[in-house]
Amino acid sequence: MNRNLQSSALELVDRLERDRDLSDEEFFLVLTDDDEEFREYLAARARAVRERVYGKEVYLRGLIEFTNYCKNNCRYCGIRRDNRNAQRYRLTGEEVLASCDTGYALGFRTFVLQGGEDPFQTDDRIVSLITRIKARYPDTAVTLSIGERERESYQRFFDAGADRYLLRHETADQAHYELLHPAEMSFVHRMQCLRELRKIGYQVGCGMMAGSPGQKTEHLVKDLRFLQEFKPEMVGIGPFIPHHDTEYASCPPGTVGLTLKLLSVVRLLLPEALLPATTALGTIDPMGREKGLMAGANVVMPNLSPPQVREKYLLYDNKICTGDEAAECIRCMRARVERTGYQIVVSRGDWHC
Numbered sequence: 001m002n003r004n005l006q007s008s009a010l011e012l013v014d015r016l017e018r019d020r021d022l023s024d025e026e027f028f029l030v031l032t033d034d035d036e037e038f039r040e041y042l043a044a045r046a047r048a049v050r051e052r053v054y055g056k057e058v059y060l061r062g063l064i065e066f067t068n069y070c071k072n073n074c075r076y077c078g079i080r081r082d083n084r085n086a087q088r089y090r091l092t093g094e095e096v097l098a099s100c101d102t103g104y105a106l107g108f109r110t111f112v113l114q115g116g117e118d119p120f121q122t123d124d125r126i127v128s129l130i131t132r133i134k135a136r137y138p139d140t141a142v143t144l145s146i147g148e149r150e151r152e153s154y155q156r157f158f159d160a161g162a163d164r165y166l167l168r169h170e171t172a173d174q175a176h177y178e179l180l181h182p183a184e185m186s187f188v189h190r191m192q193c194l195r196e197l198r199k200i201g202y203q204v205g206c207g208m209m210a211g212s213p214g215q216k217t218e219h220l221v222k223d224l225r226f227l228q229e230f231k232p233e234m235v236g237i238g239p240f241i242p243h244h245d246t247e248y249a250s251c252p253p254g255t256v257g258l259t260l261k262l263l264s265v266v267r268l269l270l271p272e273a274l275l276p277a278t279t280a281l282g283t284i285d286p287m288g289r290e291k292g293l294m295a296g297a298n299v300v301m302p303n304l305s306p307p308q309v310r311e312k313y314l315l316y317d318n319k320i321c322t323g324d325e326a327a328e329c330i331r332c333m334r335a336r337v338e339r340t341g342y343q344i345v346v347s348r349g350d351w352h353c
């Protein structure tokens, strides 16, 4: 890149950090500029902002994938309803509690109950799970990631003690959403759910895939505008990775470069956001999670599900860490984080407002 263009690109990063805003055209430029010096500068500013807000701390989330049944048919997902090859399972309440026991002893203070939209998991069952976890471990946070429900259900879960809710918006562009999802799924309802969660008082997480089929840079600019307006406490960003049993099996995966760039831009846009360095990022690059931390992420989410079910929760192909015991996962993760100069802390890891 010539000198003038380069300095004006770097100036965009400074302005994004200072104003937490750019024009749509400028966001477009930031997302498409692949100059190495530019990418390094963007990541360095994101790291500086992350360290100003969260220091060198990295928060742990213990992921418990408690059901892989799903009534939905998202086109990109390996556990979609119509995938007859998926081996289905549900963890019992006892198994979920046992995963929490293991996690608590290893220093986890947040448990993420994640699953498909499984009609078997009635509101009563979810309330019971939350209540039991909170009774046994009152100093932990419970995060739900169980998809779209109605406001009354979200309210019941919150009243039972759930603290946070993850619901990726997937894309802020309605036409793109309708490309990725079957007609029975509604963009409007998904956005409505996010607003209800916010009103109830949850710490809310949304997010999108980098490089999903049909995604254009314009869609990502819309995502950034949505995040800027909605101000989620958490933003999950991982690369799209195809699953062999979906119609997108032969689509190219999202890139490490775009994922890292989005993490950095979101860190500058929302300095206090909790941003995970995702398993998907670690799947497309053996050093992906470290790179994510170096680009502004401050959360890691090791898997606490029992090893015998891990390889059945496959949203995409070649998912890493499906064979390890939780203790092994956390040892590996701790070493990875320390190599970046950061450190995992024993903490609920709440949003810093």
Ligand code: SF4
Pocket: 070, 071, 072, 073, 074, 077, 078, 079, 080, 081, 115, 116, 117, 147, 315
């Ligand atoms: S992405 Fe979620 S809601 Fe969609 S099919 Fe997969 S598990 Fe179900």
